[in-house]
Amino acid sequence: MIRVLVVEDEKPILNSIKLAIEMTDPRFVVVATAYNGEEALSALQTVEVDVVFTDIRMPVLDGIGLITRLRETYSASAIVPVIISGYQEFEYAKQALSMNVFDYLLKPLSLAELRSLLLRIAAQVEGQRQASVDKYMEELLGSDGHPKGARPAALPERGVYGLLHLCACAFPSFAMEDSSPAAESWARFDLTETCRVIAGEGPFWVLDGKTDSEKLIVSLGTEARYDETTRAFAEALLDRWRQVIGTPITIGMSGPLALDDIRTTAQMMRARLNRTVSIGESRIFSLSQSTDLVFEVPKLNSFVEKKLLFALNQRSYEQFLDILRELVDEWRRLKPRQYEVEKLVHRIAALCLGVLDARSRYYTAYFEADLNQAVLQAKNYDELLVNLSLVYKMAFAMKGPQDDDNDRSKQLMERLDEYLRANLTEPINHQTLSEKFGLVPSYLSKLFTSYKGMSPAKYLLSLRMKRAKELLEARPRLLMKDIAALIGYQDPLYFSKLFKKETGIWPSEYEAGQNRTSV
Template sequence: MLKVLLVDDEPFILRGMKELIDWEEEGFKIVGSAPDGEEALHFLQDHDADLVLADIKMPVIDGLELLRALRESEKFQDVYFIILSGYADFQYAQEAIKYACTDYILKPVEKEKLIQALRKVRGMKDIELEKDRETKKLENAYLAGKLISIIQGRFDPLTFEYVRQHMYLSERVRYVEILVDGDDYEDECEDTVKRANQKQLYKACVDYLQDDSAHCVMDVSIQEKVYDVGFVLCGYMYESTDIKDYLGDFMKYLREILGLPVIMLVGKEVKNLEEIAKSYSTTRMLRSFQGFREKKAIYYYEEEMQIHTSGIMLCKKSLDILLNAIEQNNHTEIMKAVDSFYEEMKQRGIAGDVMRLNINYLLFQLLHLASELDDSVNQEEILRMISEGTFEKGILRGSKAHLCRVACEYGDYLAQMRKDSSRGILGKIEKEIRERYAENLTLKELGEKYYLNGAYLGQLFRKKFGQSFKDYLNNYRIEQACQLLLRTDKKIYQIAEMVGYHDLDYFVNRFISAKGCTPAKFRKQAKTRAERKE
């Protein structure tokens, strides 16, 4: 509702104005009245008003003087003003226009003319609000871009100063990665679904954080194809409680609102925002090791990732033997080395957090080996997917059986990279899609067929084609459906089946997403265009 102040020295006119129309129906609310311009100025010092309707002739301060006073005051320059006048003299109207009077209505005031003037004000206010929203949107986007550059460690003093001026910051800072990560989410969900979920997640984060919403940004890890929401957590946010209670409440809200398997990866605490890139790097590493951890809603770097490479707590000799066996891709030696590693930990009484430290050392070394062979793909994400892909029900995460499977598959993966046979395989897979698009094709199946790790294959495919395997396959199916719609009279459900969709609703939704209309409308429009040409 826009707030209205009525100003007139005749009480019966004020009463008549209040009763002349249904103000609320027009989107206005009368918040006060005054007998002259002086009283009106006093009222506006303590109350807000969007619109002033004032008589032109009043004692003390008349309508034109009131209008001039408002326009000369920085505080009231944006207040809309309508003059009510019993004078049709052009000089009065000219003076009113000079001071940006919104409208000039002659008395006696007619209902329709007043409604017309109010709707004009309403329209102007809507335009003003839309401009403010667009300006705010651009400002937020600019601030988010600056913040992301700081998170990624790419900033200059001016960038940091801008962010510092536009955000409330404090000591004790962490980067928190928030994302959706359910079972088979990476392999089974298309990029469009992931993107939609990411936007919903971002909105929920912003709604929860309210005044601190600028601390939340999207697409920090976009180059890694991670559909994340980044959150810069400052110490002041949880100074009255514990960090785990604060993030626990935040997580509970997100999961209840979205109904999605949201997780948080909480990076290492750093001193201030200037060091946030260090915290960001720890969340990336935490994400890659996540597949070798027990499923949790929130992972803390300090609990999951600490490594001590000195002292008697690290089984370095056993781990180096295991690493050598993995590098040589000798499955027999890998299993022997895993047995020796676990036997040594048992003899030394190593368990719990200390066991995790040893596993972390191994995983860090595996990442190093892979990155030396190919640092152009996201090796951390491949390690996570191998860890997840080798895990089965009945096997404990991080157990000897799980580690054995991860080590053997990682040995295969390193061997595949050394052969550098992926280029020809991508061409074969593209051919497979063209010939078998109607079948239930998966990266896992194709990886097994061509002896290439599915996670690595997915990364290579995205790198070459700029989209996930799933999206590429769906887009190809939709293009084939278009051809069938144009060249045959087959029913929609038949075409859906022919191109690989066994759920008609899903097919229609995918078609609308790709082509902007339903299959039936697409066929009808094409037929109409063809008839016009004839």
């Protein structure tokens, strides 16, 4: 419900405005009326409202005076003011617009214009409400767990809450400068709309998790059949993800919660998630499960270690890769949890550091990060093998400090810069750049960041957004899907979200702004 105060000194007109608002959009309810500005201010002492529709000319305190008092008393976003005026009062209306009112309507009211206005007001009010809830939840789930603002009315203190913790692809066990491949998946998957389709209009809130891979869904419902309903919701969500994205996802479910328990439960859920995610596997689990799922844990026995050491001492990358391939095949068969695979990966790395020449800056600055990225970037075991093979190929190639050739690195980064500029429309990611330039993703990213001040991914994004602005300015008749395709995005919604994140406005708003400037 969006609460409205109507201020008009002529009763028949006031009643007709009230009726028109409520009939045009059922979300709007007139909770109070007043005949002048002073009465309106008195009403606001006892009634909370979201929107004020006010006439310009009224006795005691007119519309301009009322808006001035509103701006002095309330924050700019707390109440949306709308002016209603006659043609002869248009100069007053322009004065009101300079005071940052939302809009104005001319008498007699046009129902079409009113409908359009109410839609825009609803979008702003509901957006502000969602933002206040998101902020409160983010602060509740933050490091200290103490929201700075008051609890929004949409979050009843005694309600029955539920929590879903989602992790797309691998779990980010280590801090990473480069984003997870899950970030692109989330940008393509409208989680809020999917939840709305599955759950209807029941209260729920979608929040960002601690990393790019994670999302949180907080729901508000009843305790009756909670487990059954939540499981059905999670399964429907997983099914939709498989249809749209296709990569692995892990979903954790809580039991019924009080508002104050959400933060602690989220921490427990994340710890369980870290011990549940498996490479290439989708899974739903419940926090109420007394024990983790049982898996057969792979081991690195002494015989395998001796084979690896022999290959390392012989400097035989091909022999080493054959052993690694056998290990990955075993992991694929056993389906261990990701953190167990990470332990084995780092155990193999320790053997390498004990044998290979570790004087190169690659080992001290990049080797461990590359191994972490190899796991994080893998959506399945085939990709894990490819990623690890690239890391170890680099490791075998390093022979000492002389490999850190600044001139060669600069030339390579100049080639990479030219490649990115010339291939905006191509599907470029960590893997394609790694294969193209023969360096593992983390090392390549570090070199390019030193050269350009940002990672290849961020640089490519900046180039694409710059080109998008040029197209919006020069070719305003182009459809959004055509602009997206011309800068390398097949999904226009994904492009629009990226543009909004980078510029603060939607592409359509940027285009409209350019059109106004040129007039």
